[in-house]
Amino acid sequence: MEDVHHLPPDEEETPTTPGPSGSDSSDIQEALRQRTELLLRARRALEREVQKRHRAETHLTFENVVSRILVDARSLPAALPSLLKALALAGRWDAGEYFLLDPQRNLLRWGGLWHRDNVPLGGHERESLDLTIPVGEGVQGRVWSSMAPVWVENTAEEPTISPTIVAAGLRSSLTLPFDGGEGTKGVITFYSRQPRTHEAEVQETLTRVLHTIYRLGQWKWGSPAPKGGITLESLGETLVKGFPLPALLLDPEGKIRSFNEAARDLVKGTQVDPPTLEGYREAVRAQVAGSGQAYPMEKLPAWRALRGESAFVNDLEVHVGDRTLFLEAYAAPVLGDSGEVVGALSLFRDVTGTHQQTLDLQRAKEEAQEADQAKSEFLSRMSHEIRTPLNAILGMIDLLWETNLTQDQQEYVRICRNAGNNLMSLINNILDLSRVQSGQLEIASSVFEVRDFLDKTVDLFALRAHQKGLELTYYLEPGVPTHVVGDPVRLRQILVNLLANAIKFTPKGHVIVVVKRDPKDPNPGTLLVSVSDTGIGIPPDRHEAIFDRFTQASSTVAVQYGGSGLGLTIVKRLLELMGGKIWVESVPGEGSTFTFRVPLQVPPDVQFHTEGTELKDIPILVVEGDAADRDRLTRMLQPQGADLTVVSTARDGLNRFRRAKQREAPHRLIFLGSSLADTSIWEAMEEFARIAPASSIILMLDPDQLRAGLPRIRETGVTNYVMKPISGSSIMAVSLSSLQSQNLMAKGPPPERAMPEVAVPDLKGLRILLVEDSEDNRFLIQRYLRNTSCRLDMAENGKVAVDKFRTSNYDLILMDLQMPFMDGYTATQTIRQWEKTHALSPTPIIALSAYAIKEEIEKSLAAGCDAHITKPVERAKLFEILSQYAPRSATP
């Protein structure tokens, strides 16, 4: 709409953003303060508007729905079920039922029921079919005799309310009388599971709506009912009598047969009662709202109703004198005995107030957005300006740390460094948040391995947890996909935030990450990730607020632990961007569990983590003096299929291991407990380290022991330990990581350091066309293929490629996707088209793209590519894919 760009009322106060350089700190502070204030003001205005709007809309929904149901229905009893549902939904009730008056016997007869799907009222419905309530008795009977609404706050305390209602969890009720004329009088009861009582506004609205029913009943079906159905005359007369909404009655020629008072009020100030719809349209200068265009006759609901259809519009703008009104119009045909259109009834509703609210709301929203945007830009610029010098400061502090310092000086530098790091992370958080808010942050999509992701993320905190003496582990439940498609960078950011909090707020005990599949979601990629700690916990009334900006569990927490209170806000926003959500369960003093649900995708050939096979047939030795811990370990390892040997002394353990080694089946894992009868764990450890690889030894220690024994542990090269009390997840995690590192050692050093030896495959004279705009990449691939038997032709864009393809023969095409002149998608499509028209069999086309983005891959496949590889292309990968397409004729 065009007329919404009013100047904000406080335009002259809007501060100008200071330039990024040359402004001193007081200017910046002042500017920031003013921006914040502007933003807050806009936000308050927005909230007020939203509330006002919400109230207005509730009324609107009520009356609109009710009017439409009533106008469309053939009789009031037929309309009652729809009405009940409409009123119940609009009033946020969970169920409702109505009773009709039987005047002869002076009792109320049960008429019908509506309830939300999750309210178990099937039994109530069966029991109520023949239910009657004498007038004056029970809640409904009393309401009818007193004609006054009754609230019941607690249904369990009202003996006349059916036990089936109470059993269905319906806690409160409101009962009102209605009178729709002969045969349609009665009471209606609404039920709610939430406690509700004496909500004046709700009661008033319902009363008003039910009164409308009365008026409508009188008007549409009221006595004396015209014989042979409704006639235009009888309708017109009752209309004039006082239907509450503005209404017009038209005859089939479009002449206005009746005006009611309300309709006349609408055009007060015009001289004449125009005789036709068209005249009325002109008298009020009806326009399409906001456009200045006359409202087309054929779009007017009344006009359409005369052609047999019910119609509704909400964009009618009329001008009466110097007033501009916005109307909703609804019209329905009036049908004769044999269904012919004998006229039309058109109802109007003045929505000028709401319309104005919409405009105000829109303006408030725009202002708020502008202010927010300005704030985000400002913050992002400021953050950058602050980060540059801060980096220098931190760098200098690090250098200072390396010099010879007295103990006092060391302490000062340490504090300085901590404060600097905190400031840096605060700035990064603010920047992230402003990016999320200004919509600059995009969620990437790539395939990653779940266990590897968890390993690396949890590992970031291993040192911190260790320093605090906390047990930190993760556990992957069976059923979780091995690989998922999502944004690992942002997911890591989420998990890092949660882990950092968990460790920060946990003085002792453990922090455990559990990943499982969401059992309620058929998509196998939807995961539930929880981070549980045994920390200080969060009071119940703060469970929601902690996700708000700059909010922490309590002010004491803020003082004691520091931090900005931004981390969880970012987490929440990031999850919202990914379609997920986060919540917390916590008991103060016992710990917290943050759980987030995130819908990820799975790659096509996905596999799942399975239970009970991870340690299958792995020989494991447990040496533990404490019987309870021995049992616990057995319970944890046995179900995983491990081949267990459990002993209680070091001597026994060493003997068993030596024998197993002689049989050339040494135990792959050796769990060493701290309460051995015959020797200390340290001596046992050193003995074992002489005959077994250090990476197979796993110590089970108390935190105190760990601190005391750390030098000896390091000296023997043992790196695996778990904290007592042991948990299944920590035991599994340490077992697998130990096995993994043993496997790696067996394979030699990781391949990253040394250049991988790549065997040159026999490509059997494969004819390849490389389409690539980057000269560097053309050279590279040319070099890769230098000593192979293939023949390489090159094109620097899609256009050249298509030309070459038409005049030569190729076995395979490597196609870059983004190129000037003609991109890879178009070139591929052109080539496929050419093959089709010339009856050639399709040449394999491998797409080369810079990103493994799903859309790019799908788009390339849709264009006709056969496969896809990601740049930069490695030699081994290229050979692998070329080998697949080499001619198969001559096998070596």
Add this chain to the structure above:
Amino acid sequence: MSSQDGTRHPIHVKVDPYLEDLIPRYLENRRKDIEKLGEAVAARDFEQIRILGHSMAGSGGGYGFREITVIGRALESAAREQDVETIQARIQDLQEYLEDVVISFA
């Protein structure tokens, strides 16, 4: 994170000897890229920056310079967001990388 004055260290990169004679030219092209990027920033020609970043991203790792791929990607996305500060920071990174990189063929 770019390092501060005086704290920069040589960056050792092992490159496949197979590619030895291609490397000088490849690095020379990246030095030319720095000039082109500077001009594009001055002209606010973000599309040109995006293309240069894209092509760095697609080639660096192939030659053994993973860092160039990383910088290229960052340039590409910063160009899309028209984030001049980040672009300048990444050009600076590239400059320093090219100055500090020490190649051994093994």
